[in-house]
Amino acid sequence: MPVPTRSTKIVKRGMKKTSRRRAKLVLVLGGASSGKSQAALELAGNAAPKAFVATGQALDREMAERIRRHQRMRSPDWETMEVPVDLAGWFRKQGQEYRAIVVDCLTLWLSNLGATGVRDDAVNDHVTDLLRAIRRTQALVLLVSNELGLGLVPLGRSARRFRDVAGRVNQRIAAEADEVHFIVSGQTLRLK
Numbered sequence: 154m155p156v157p158t159r160s161t162k163i164v165k166r167g168m169k170k171t172s173r174r175r176a177k178l179v180l181v182l183g184g185a186s187s188g189k190s191q192a193a194l195e196l197a198g199n200a201a202p203k204a205f206v207a208t209g210q211a212l213d214r215e216m217a218e219r220i221r222r223h224q225r226m227r228s229p230d231w232e233t234m235e236v237p238v239d240l241a242g243w244f245r246k247q248g249q250e251y252r253a254i255v256v257d258c259l260t261l262w263l264s265n266l267g268a269t270g271v272r273d274d275a276v277n278d279h280v281t282d283l284l285r286a287i288r289r290t291q292a293l294v295l296l297v298s299n300e301l302g303l304g305l306v307p308l309g310r311s312a313r314r315f316r317d318v319a320g321r322v323n324q325r326i327a328a329e330a331d332e333v334h335f336i337v338s339g340q341t342l343r344l345k
Contacts (some may be wrong), residue, residue: 176248176290180326182300183336190223192336193255193295194231200253200293205231206243208262223257231255237265241279244286251292259298259326260319273318280322284329298323300335 179196183189197203205227211217224233232251236243240262248254256262266279287294300323301316327333333345 179332180330188339189336197253203253204251206256241282241286248290257297
C-alpha cells in the first residue's frame with residue numbers, strides 16, 4: 154500500500170485521492186534599502202510561472218525612479234502586477250496561476266489602505282482576508298515588509314501610529330509564516 158505524502162492521502166478501500174496543498178508563506182523583513190526585495194526574488198528560486206505583485210505607486214518622480222530600479226532587478230520571466238490595495242482579491246482571482254509570488258511590499262500596502270480610508274482597527278481584518286486568500290493558493294508566496302521598529306521613536310503621532318500598526322502586522326504574518334528571513338546590508342538571517 155502506498156505511503157501517504159503531503160499531496161495525497163489514503164481514503165477508504167485503499168484508493169488515493171489528491172488533496173489540496175496549501176501555499177508556503179515566507180516573510181522577508183528588512184530596513185529600507187537593505188536588499189530585502191532582491192533576497193525575496195532569490196528565495197523564489199526557479200519556480201515558474203512567477204508573479205511580482207507591486208504595491209508601490211509612482212506618485213512622485215523619486216518613487217517612479219525607485220519602481221524602475223526594482224523592475225530592472227527582475228529577470229524577464231517575472232510577470233509584474235500592480236496591486237496597491239486589493240491583495241486578497243488578486244490572490245483569489247489570480248493566485249492559482251503561479252508557482253511563485255513575491256509581494257513587495259506590505260508596508261506600502263498598509264499606507265495605501267490608510268490612504269483609502271481604512272482605519273487602524275480594520276487593518277487586522279484585511280490581514281486575515283489576505284492570509285486566507287494566500288493559503289488557498291498552492292504557490293510559494295514571499296511577502297516583503299519593512300521592519301520599522303529598529304530606529305528611534307518617531308516624533309510625530311501619525312508616524313508612531315503607522316510604525317505600531319506595521320509592527321503588529323509584521324508580527325501577525327511572522328507568526329503565520331512557514332519561514333521568516335531578516336535582511337541586513339544584503340545579508341540574510343533566517344529567523345524561522
